[in-house]
Amino acid sequence: MSDTPADVIGFYSTQLGVDEAAAESVLASALGRGGSFAELYFEHKRSGSLSFEDQQVKSTQASLSQGVGIRVVEGDAIGYAYTEDLSLDAMRRAAATAAQIAHGTTETNPVDVTAESYPADRYAIASPSTSTPLADKVELLRRADDAARAYHSSIARVDASMVDEEKRVLIVRSDGRMVADYQPLLRFNVSCLSELEGERRNARWGGGGRMGMAYFENHSPESLAEEAARQAVLQQEAREAPAGTFPVVLAAGDSGILLHEAVGHGLEADFNRKETSNYSNRIGQSVASELVTVIDDATLNLSRGSVNIDDEGEVTGHNLLIENGQLAAYMQDRISSDHFGVAPSGNGRRQSFRHSPMPRMTNTYMTAGDDEPEDLIRRVDYGIYCKAFSGGQVNITNGDFVFSVTEGYLIENGQISAPIRDVNLIGNGPDVLSKVTGVGHDLEMSDGRWTCGKSGQSVPVGVGIPTVLVSGITVGGTQMRPGAGMSA
Amino acid sequence: MATTTLSTEPLELAARLLELAEAAGADQADALAVSSTNASTTVRKQQVEKVSESTARSVGLRVIINGRQATVSTSDVSDAALAETVETALELARVSEPDPYAGLADPGEQARNTPQLALFDEGIPEVDGEHRLGQALACEEAALGADTRIVNSGGATFSTNFSSFALVDTNGFSGAYADTSASMWVEVMAQEEDGQLRNAGWSTSERSLHRLDQPEDVGREAAARALRQLGASKASTCEVPVVWEPRMAAGLAGIVAGAASGEALYRRATFLADRQQTELAAPLLTIVDDATLGNRLGSRPFDGEGVVTRRNPLVERGVFQGFLFDSYNARRLDAASTGSAWRSVGGLPQIGSGNLSIEAGETSPEEIIAEVDDGLYLTTLMGFGINYTTGDFSRGAAGIWIRNGELAEPVQEINVSGNLLEMFQRIDAVGNDAQWFGATSAPTLRMSRMTVSGV
Numbered sequence: 001m002s003d004t005p006a007d008v009i010g011f012y013s014t015q016l017g018v019d020e021a022a023a024e025s026v027l028a029s030a031l032g033r034g035g036s037f038a039e040l041y042f043e044h045k046r047s048g049s050l051s052f053e054d055q056q057v058k059s060t061q062a063s064l065s066q067g068v069g070i071r072v073v074e075g076d077a078i079g080y081a082y083t084e085d086l087s088l089d090a091m092r093r094a095a096a097t098a099a100q101i102a103h104g105t106t107e108t109n110p111v112d113v114t115a116e117s118y119p120a121d122r123y124a125i126a127s128p129s130t131s132t133p134l135a136d137k138v139e140l141l142r143r144a145d146d147a148a149r150a151y152h153s154s155i156a157r158v159d160a161s162m163v164d165e166e167k168r169v170l171i172v173r174s175d176g177r178m179v180a181d182y183q184p185l186l187r188f189n190v191s192c193l194s195e196l197e198g199e200r201r202n203a204r205w206g207g208g209g210r211m212g213m214a215y216f217e218n219h220s221p222e223s224l225a226e227e228a229a230r231q232a233v234l235q236q237e238a239r240e241a242p243a244g245t246f247p248v249v250l251a252a253g254d255s256g257i258l259l260h261e262a263v264g265h266g267l268e269a270d271f272n273r274k275e276t277s278n279y280s281n282r283i284g285q286s287v288a289s290e291l292v293t294v295i296d297d298a299t300l301n302l303s304r305g306s307v308n309i310d311d312e313g314e315v316t317g318h319n320l321l322i323e324n325g326q327l328a329a330y331m332q333d334r335i336s337s338d339h340f341g342v343a344p345s346g347n348g349r350r351q352s353f354r355h356s357p358m359p360r361m362t363n364t365y366m367t368a369g370d371d372e373p374e375d376l377i378r379r380v381d382y383g384i385y386c387k388a389f390s391g392g393q394v395n396i397t398n399g400d401f402v403f404s405v406t407e408g409y410l411i412e413n414g415q416i417s418a419p420i421r422d423v424n425l426i427g428n429g430p431d432v433l434s435k436v437t438g439v440g441h442d443l444e445m446s447d448g449r450w451t452c453g454k455s456g457q458s459v460p461v462g463v464g465i466p467t468v469l470v471s472g473i474t475v476g477g478t479q480m481r482p483g484a485g486m487s488a
Numbered sequence: 489m490a491t492t493t494l495s496t497e498p499l500e501l502a503a504r505l506l507e508l509a510e511a512a513g514a515d516q517a518d519a520l521a522v523s524s525t526n527a528s529t530t531v532r533k534q535q536v537e538k539v540s541e542s543t544a545r546s547v548g549l550r551v552i553i554n555g556r557q558a559t560v561s562t563s564d565v566s567d568a569a570l571a572e573t574v575e576t577a578l579e580l581a582r583v584s585e586p587d588p589y590a591g592l593a594d595p596g597e598q599a600r601n602t603p604q605l606a607l608f609d610e611g612i613p614e615v616d617g618e619h620r621l622g623q624a625l626a627c628e629e630a631a632l633g634a635d636t637r638i639v640n641s642g643g644a645t646f647s648t649n650f651s652s653f654a655l656v657d658t659n660g661f662s663g664a665y666a667d668t669s670a671s672m673w674v675e676v677m678a679q680e681e682d683g684q685l686r687n688a689g690w691s692t693s694e695r696s697l698h699r700l701d702q703p704e705d706v707g708r709e710a711a712a713r714a715l716r717q718l719g720a721s722k723a724s725t726c727e728v729p730v731v732w733e734p735r736m737a738a739g740l741a742g743i744v745a746g747a748a749s750g751e752a753l754y755r756r757a758t759f760l761a762d763r764q765q766t767e768l769a770a771p772l773l774t775i776v777d778d779a780t781l782g783n784r785l786g787s788r789p790f791d792g793e794g795v796v797t798r799r800n801p802l803v804e805r806g807v808f809q810g811f812l813f814d815s816y817n818a819r820r821l822d823a824a825s826t827g828s829a830w831r832s833v834g835g836l837p838q839i840g841s842g843n844l845s846i847e848a849g850e851t852s853p854e855e856i857i858a859e860v861d862d863g864l865y866l867t868t869l870m871g872f873g874i875n876y877t878t879g880d881f882s883r884g885a886a887g888i889w890i891r892n893g894e895l896a897e898p899v900q901e902i903n904v905s906g907n908l909l910e911m912f913q914r915i916d917a918v919g920n921d922a923q924w925f926g927a928t929s930a931p932t933l934r935m936s937r938m939t940v941s942g943v
Contacts, residue, residue, distance in 0.1 A: 056587070057584045057585040059557050059558065059559065059584065060580040060581070060584045061558065062559075062580060063562065063834045064563065064564060065562075067563060076537065077535070077537055078538050079538075079539050082544075083543075084545060084546070094542065097542075101536070101539050138583070157755060157756060200757075202875075202877040241882070243725050243903070243939045243940075244941055244942075275640060276685070356538070392871060392872075393884070397642075397685050397686070398687065398900065400901045402870045404871055404873040404882070421878070422882060424871050424903055426885075426941075427901070474903055475941060476882040476884070476904070476941045478882075478905050480939070
């Protein structure tokens with residue numbers, strides 16, 4: 001069984017000597033120069049990975065990372081320090097370093113820390129993969145390898161890996177709140193190379209979540225491997241993608257990466273507090289087609305982007321960002337929620353104790369509409385159908401965003417036709433969202449394979465979307481096709 | 489081999505871990521220890537936004553027992569944790585499968601002494617918070633003051649780092665070195681008449697303080713770049729010559745180095761497979777990997793397996809010279825290590841480059857632009873649209889349109905695409921203006937044709 005918050009608090013106290021009294025002492029040092037708020041983020045993370053190539057285990061890895069990150073807030077400014085040494089002396093030294101952001105000498109009242117309970121039930125799992133015998137995991141990798149090779153004779157290489165971690169976090173704040181969480185994370189990856197008459201094509205696939213071995217009950221290693229193999233083989237027939245602006249149909253699921261880039265980052269409150277986002281000062285305004293409703297939801301069961309509490313100790317939630325095209329709210333962390341005078345939305349996240357938190361997405365998705373997915377394709381004379389992606393990026397300030405399609409098809413006369421080679425798409429956030437002219441009833445969340453990077457920090461996230469028709473996005477292919485029409 | 493007192497502690501820690509592993513029965517093992525002290529100050533709109541300072545320390549152990557390999561790392565360096573690390577490593581190795589190529593580097597290729605590469609600036613550990621704050625403020629102030637249309641800031645950061653790296657192995661290798669770096673970064677926003685913002689950033693990063701660009705110059709460059717994007721619109725879809733400014737060309741050097749990875753070759757996941765000693769580009773193009781340059785961010789005396797670093801030509805007068813190797817992939821492909829192993833405490837050696845440089849040509853950037861009637865001057869690339877297996881390249885872009893040999897209006901929200909094998913063949917001009925960006929140096933480059941997607 002996974003740990004309850006009370007188990008995690010007990011673990012810190014008995015295994016690492018970090019208890020309420022120690023935390024109070026470190027907080028006193030953190031506030032030694034009069035900072036207005038301080039927070040301790042303790043992290044104990046065990047992770048493991050197994051990689052399989054040339055039909056055998058290539059390497060096994062394990063790591064232990066533990067430490068505390070100490071943040072002192074003074075107005076909008078923060079002092080930050082961390083230490084991997086959890087002795088009281090080392091923690092107090094780090095606290096004194098972080099305290100330098102404040103310039104006062106005022107004695108601060110002692111903090112009285114109290115462990116608080118909350119419903120931590122988004123990923124209570126029966127069997128953490130971190131305590132599964134390695135031989136069982138090797139068997140899963142071997143099954144994936146066999147299935148990919150059996151899928152098609154052109155599959156010349158298969159590389160598979162499994163990585164997992166269990167993270168115990170304890171957050172103690174100068175308002176006295178002490179909360180803890182146990183956060184499991186699992187990911188299974190398969191990469192295939194198809195080699196046919198000297199032409200090589202590759203594809204990757206995978207999934208996971210905040211799950212234990214139960215993940216494989218609904219996602220067999222064979223199905224993940226066959227999907228990677230299918231995409232690699234498909235690429236053997238792919239044509240050059242067209243160049244220009246065309247209607248695009250986004251398949252349900254992973255296409256949610258478009259939302260993550262087109263609006264997600266731009267709605268993180270740090271950029272809006274600083275007015276450097278193209279969504280700054282636009283709450284209540286129309287920023288998308290009326291068909292578009294976007295939610296960030298950290299409470300989805302077992303999802304890669306879910307967290308019971310954020311990394312500032314706030315209970316997370318289901319946050320409406322865009323409602324029928326109107327901008328409803330930003331994603332907040334502590335500093336930005338103070339700035340805007342709103343409640344924290346539970347979006348303060350960080351990569352590890354070595355990093356300070358900032359507003360981040362969790363699981364971001366568009367709600368279902370009324371259209372039949374097939375009808376959306378039928379509405380396009382000539383365009384692109386996008387199904388699998390390798391990543392995306394956004395310029396927060398001007399709103400330009402890109403995403404790279406690794407499985408895409410031409411749509412000709414309302415029908416999906418030939419597969420196309422890897423292609424990048426570029427658009428501008430509000431412009432593309434205003435061109436959403438159809439939303440399917442088939443909302444689907446992606447499997448757990450996405451990691452989001454911001455200011456050098458990576459956090460696991462989820463994305464989701466129903467089938468969506470966008471009347472025009474610029475497609476960065478190589479095939480010139482002047483005068484292509486659209487009917488969307 | 490330690491060159492400064494800073495490296496002593498990691499070397500002792502690594503040696504202690506290796507001793508425990510040998511005593512527990514590992515036939516072959518290596519241990520590494522790293523320590524890194526980073527301090528940074530960020531200001532925004534001339535107010536302090538964030539001050540941080542910390543030292544990170546961790547150790548890693550790799551054991552190989554009858555060809556079965558495992559790696560374990562920990563940031564807890566207590567005796568109990570080191571003992572647990574050894575125990576876990578041996579346990580994991582037993583579950584692994586024998587790999588005939590697994591092993592340490594050939595002792596004959598490992599460094600016997602430490603070449604002096606001027607990697608450590610004694611001034612950097614002495615830099616205090618006041619200095620970092622002053623530099624960050626000066627940098628941002630210059631950017632904000634450059635023009636009344638610069639109305640907002642993403643902030644300016646000045647940071648300093650000093651690190652040490654120690655590696656020991658059961659073949660008797662024992663080495664350590666310390667290095668430093670300092671960097672400064674700023675981003676500002678210029679405002680259009682309709683209120684829309686255009687942002688741009690600029691940075692400088694070096695091993696020693698005195699080589700950094702002046703804060704005012706970094707700030708003014710960021711402002712100039714934001715201002716020149718004012719009024720940007722989308723270009724029409726077309727096929728035109730594309731001029732890559734030096735910072736963009738530096739990215740091409742990185743792509744060649746990535747595609748020249750011996751591991752990618754083993755996996756057949758590179759468009760350079762089977763192209764050794766063939767003409768990748770016109771004779772104008774020479775790209776070199778060299779980790780032995782003094783005072784450079786990509787330099788180090790030995791690699792992540794203790795192998796002596798060296799100069800590795802990647803492309804010589806247009807001809808692709810060959811791949812970069814660590815010792816594992818070298819053994820798998822019957823090649824020799826090129827001293828290109830990088831190592832983090834938590835994993836196996838990975839292949840990477842040292843300093844990369846695209847050698848300067850003889851043409852001035854002005855002449856390169858003057859020869860283009862209608863084309864794109866590329867200043868920004870976005871996204872991950874590179875397929876290393878096929879060489880397909882398709883990325884978001886922004887820049888300045890070239891009309892009749894001159895930089896004309898700014899463009900944005902466009903894509904540039906092609907296949908890298910064709911793109912390299914189409915390099916028809918190399919500038920005389922090579923400059924360093926961190927560990928990469930590159931001049932202006934021109935490709936005779938790429939597809940630009942827009943309206």
